[in-house]
Amino acid sequence: MNATFKTTNVSYFLTKASFSNEGVNTLPSEGFDRAEREITGWDGYAKTPLESLERLAEQLNLREIYYKDEGPRFGLGSFKALGGAYAVQCVLARAISQRVGKDVSLDDIRNGIYAEQAAQITVTSATDGNHGRSVAWGATRFGAQCRIYIHAEVSEHRAEVMRGLGAEVVRVDGDYDASVAQARREAEENGWLVVSDTSWPGYTQPPLDVMAGYGVMAREIVRDLPTPPTHVFLQGGVGGLAASVAAVFQQEWGAKAPQVIIVEPELAPCLYASGKANAPTLVEIQEETLMAGLSCGEPSELAWSVLAAVSRGFMTIPESVVAPAVRLLANGxxxxxxxxxxESAVAGLAGVMWAASDPQAREDFNLGTGSRVVLIGSEGVTDPNVFQQIMAGEI
Ligand SMILES: Cc1ncc(COP(=O)(O)O)c(C=O)c1O
Known part of the structure; x- marks a missing residue:
């Protein structure tokens, strides 16, 4: 076992909150059904692999560790391909429906029935990379214009990929939360439609669509596993990924659903802070984490309402565990x-490696030789430069 994980400093706590169905109902199964029907019919759809990390499970004295590898998703590199693009399609259907004064379906948008109207609409979002790729891809696919806001630390490679997918990319001087604010402001001024993966008061439908899209991934896992796992370690940015997976598992497996443990970078612990405060809580990002997709200071309120109901524990992990976890996977x-x-894919992996190796945490999280753990490998190599540096030991 890699010594990094044993000696490192991790903070965690268990929740006392009792489970509430109300929270999970924020993401009803009908929304997941609709997204699944649509997305699994898109050209290029293919289920992503659920890999067994059997060597690691043996080393950690756990029964199984499953790793859902989202690298191949629609050729975009991450699970985010499922959410933003689907939300673009839903947003266009609603907006065009209002403009033409009759029902416009997802089929209509997919089939280009209202191509002229779609071409006059600009969709916009802030992103650290992966969500923006999905929105840009969706906009191109469904014939709309796209404008994406990135913060100062988003790599130029990630910006280039979004330009290649047809987006105009605007770099904002500030962090992720500053890019969200600027996207909202400029959208309001120009009549553009925001397709955000995070919700705020009065803005809920597109993030609900985004999370419904992520459900495709969670349902693939459910169908691949003969029996429910015991634990799922879910990485958190704004919480949409975790909320969607937790809600699907709850709907599909009920009382047998796995324990949900949320893992975040210690540099961006907004869900951890929300868990402590028992309310959505903002944290100020002082320094950017290497796990770019998780660098969020403010939780999605909708996602939080689900996570407050289902999470059994919250952890933060230091930067020092990221590169070793990436190398562990890449070296076989x-x-x-x-x-x-x-980098953002391995947070859950780093979380379980640490928890299973620490005697107190192992007991607290009820991890043992019978445990079957699910992890979401939420992205493949979305920034080859960073990956190369990690593999060369420079990070
Ligand atoms: C690769 C990757 N993993 C995980 C996340 C976290 O998802 P969420 O912000 O919905 O919690 C993101 C978000 O951008 C991401 O890009």
């Missing part, structure tokens, strides 16, 4: 075949 030390993962 965790599974039969090597897996190339991005």
């Amino acid at each position: 030390d965790a599974s039969q075949s090597a897996i190339n993962a991005g």
Whole structure:
């Protein structure tokens, strides 16, 4: 076992909150059904692999560790391909429906029935990369214009990929939350439609569509597993990924659903802080984490309402565990075949490696030789420069 994970400093706590169905109902199964029907019919749809990390499970004295590898998703590199693009389609259907004064379906948008109207609409969003790729891809696919806001630390490679997908990319001087604010402001001034993966008071439908899209991934896991796992370690940015997966697991497995443990960078612990305060809580990002997709200071309120109901524990992990976890997968030390993962993909993996190795945490999280753990490998190599540096030991 890699010594980094044993000696590192991790903060965690368990929740006392009792489970509430009301929270999970924020994301009803009908929304997941609709998204699944649509997305699984898109050209290029293919289920992503659920890999068994059997070598790692053996080292950690756990029964199984499953790793859902989202690298191949629609050729976009992350699970985010499912959310933003689907939300673009839903937003266009609603907006065009209002403009033409009759029902416009997802089929109509997919089939280009209202191509002329779609071409006059600009969709916009802030992103650290992956959500923006999905929105840009969706806009191109469904014939709309796209404008994406990125913060100062988003790599030029990520910006280039979004330009390649047809987006106009605007770099904002500030952090992720500053880019969200600027996207909102400029959209209001210009009549553009915001397709955000995070919600705020009065803005809920597109993030609900985004989370419904992520449900495709969670349902693939449910169908691949003969019996429910015992634990799921879910990385958190604004919380949309975790909320969607937790809601689907709850709907599909009920009382047998796995324990949900949320893992965040210690540099961006907004869900951890929300768990402590028992309310959505803002944290100020002082320094950018290497896990770019998780660098969020403010939780999505909708996502939080689900996570408040289902989470059994919250953890924060230090930067020092990220590169070793990426290398562990890439060197084939965790599974039969090597897996190339991005920095945000390995947070859950780092979380379980630490928790299973620390005697107190192992007991607190009820981890043992019978445990079957699910992890979401939320991205492949979305920034090859960073991956190369990690593999060369420079990070
Ligand atoms: C690769 C990756 N993993 C995880 C997340 C976190 O998702 P969420 O912000 O919905 O919690 C993101 C968000 O951008 C991401 O890009």
